[in-house]
Amino acid sequence: MTFVITEPCIGVKDASCVEVCPVRCIASTDEEEMYHIDAGTCINCTYCEPVCPVNAIFDEYKMPSDQREFLRRNREFFKNNP
Ligand code: SF4
Numbered sequence: 112m113t114f115v116i117t118e119p120c121i122g123v124k125d126a127s128c129v130e131v132c133p134v135r136c137i138a139s140t141d142e143e144e145m146y147h148i149d150a151g152t153c154i155n156c157t158y159c160e161p162v163c164p165v166n167a168i169f170d171e172y173k174m175p176s177d178q179r180e181f182l183r184r185n186r187e188f189f190k191n192n193p
């Protein structure tokens with residue numbers, strides 16, 4: 112299981128979630144339009160979920176069905192930025 116960052120983060124990118132993540136598995140780059148969660152490192156602590164001002168963060172099993180492509184997008188980011 113992992114947490115996933117979804118569409119509302121696009122353009123907001125305020126990094127509130129990054130500050131609370133105990134395993135530092137939330138990352139982005141200057142070119143990226145949003146942050147992503149590394150599924151291989153996320154320990155499902157839930158800390159990031161409530162601090163997001165735009166409710167972009169979900170448990171992968173509770174995410175809105177129209178946001179499922181972001182599971183892939185989060186994964187791709189870490190594949191391209193190891
Ligand atoms: S659930 Fe916890 S470990 Fe996973 S991204 Fe959020 S703060 Fe980090």
Ligand code: SF4
Nearest residue numbers: 120124125126128163
């Ligand atoms: S707290 Fe929400 S809006 Fe801010 S960077 Fe994290 S996911 Fe994006």
